[in-house]
Amino acid sequence: MSLSAVVDGVGSYLPEKVLTNADLAKFVDTSDEWITERTGIRQRHQAADGEYTSDLAVEAGRKAMEHAGVTAADIDLVVVATATPDLTFPATAAITQAKLGIKQGAAFDLQAVCTGFVYAVSTAEKFLITGQHKRALVIGAETFSRILDWKDRTTCVLFGDGAGAFVMSAVPEEEAGGRGILSSHLRCDGSMVDLLYVDGGVSMTQTAGHLRMQGNKVFREAVNRISSAMIEAAKVADINPSEIDVFVPHQANQRIIDGVVRKLNISNEQVISTIAHHGNTSAASIPLAFDEAVTDGRIKRGDLVMLEGMGGGLTWGAALLRY
Numbered sequence: 001m002s003l004s005a006v007v008d009g010v011g012s013y014l015p016e017k018v019l020t021n022a023d024l025a026k027f028v029d030t031s032d033e034w035i036t037e038r039t040g041i042r043q044r045h046q047a048a049d050g051e052y053t054s055d056l057a058v059e060a061g062r063k064a065m066e067h068a069g070v071t072a073a074d075i076d077l078v079v080v081a082t083a084t085p086d087l088t089f090p091a092t093a094a095i096t097q098a099k100l101g102i103k104q105g106a107a108f109d110l111q112a113v114c115t116g117f118v119y120a121v122s123t124a125e126k127f128l129i130t131g132q133h134k135r136a137l138v139i140g141a142e143t144f145s146r147i148l149d150w151k152d153r154t155t156c157v158l159f160g161d162g163a164g165a166f167v168m169s170a171v172p173e174e175e176a177g178g179r180g181i182l183s184s185h186l187r188c189d190g191s192m193v194d195l196l197y198v199d200g201g202v203s204m205t206q207t208a209g210h211l212r213m214q215g216n217k218v219f220r221e222a223v224n225r226i227s228s229a230m231i232e233a234a235k236v237a238d239i240n241p242s243e244i245d246v247f248v249p250h251q252a253n254q255r256i257i258d259g260v261v262r263k264l265n266i267s268n269e270q271v272i273s274t275i276a277h278h279g280n281t282s283a284a285s286i287p288l289a290f291d292e293a294v295t296d297g298r299i300k301r302g303d304l305v306m307l308e309g310m311g312g313g314l315t316w317g318a319a320l321l322r323y
């Protein structure tokens, strides 16, 4: 029996506290005009003291489970994509599993920075279609505010905290009616670590460190790499990227999104952009945008949806799914 990995539910969560561009301009040499023009970001959310990545993951996960109509007893795999785990170990996925009352199956973290959610969806799909697990809770959750250098205007204005989640189920192909993950393409070029990294870690410095990025160099790599992964993902389904119904990009920079849209002849009406109100939330940004579009009706059951991400590694990738 062939199985499909179907997205049954989505959910997301943003912490209560909001930092606007004007708030940032009070303590770093920047302006609302610069940030808006260069990135499209107007505000970002910040986790409260004592609010951890797993807490954000739990909120998003709980909403996705409610949306899918499942309970803790139905989930047998938890994958959390994060670059900002609660602790060095155990995995944030293990902590999240316990907080959600899930007592069976496996749980692990996945680290591909801003491409984390695409990597996690693709990984969960493999576990589901082989029949090894039945229902996965796939979460992207980050507290990037904890690894930002708040004196570095070139990075601290870009990132925010948040979480988003999918419930994905293994469904016999004949019952799935064409729904599910159709293809995914994951890539990494580890020779470009210097462009985007955190300058601390357990083995090297025994500190958490701060995010460092040569933004303009990353920017130059972005459009071509993202577009080529999308073209490959579309090829498997025998379509052109412009034939998708909805495009849910990683929300890093509006100019990168616009560049991909232009290159692949996607129309602006097909694009979900939520960057203005939460900034770059790394692995959380795709499910945050996806959930918003499901809630407001821009993504409907049966739609052909393309996801893409690019981030530290450099990693990048795309996934095509029928929702």
Ligand code: ACO
Binding pocket: 029, 030, 031, 034, 035, 038, 039, 113, 114, 115, 153, 154, 155, 157, 196, 214, 215, 216, 217, 218, 219, 222, 252, 253, 256, 280, 282, 310, 311, 312
């Ligand atoms: N406010 C005001 N001025 C600023 C700011 C700021 N916040 N930040 C930088 N500047 C200045 C720079 O100092 C520079 O000044 P100079 O010309 O006097 O030297 C000028 O603005 C232009 O700087 P650039 O870095 O060339 O600006 P750019 O147009 O490239 O925009 C940005 C910077 C927004 C970072 C962009 O390059 C970008 O989005 N890069 C890609 C980021 C990305 O996608 N990362 C991957 C995902 S993240 C992850 O994986 C964790």
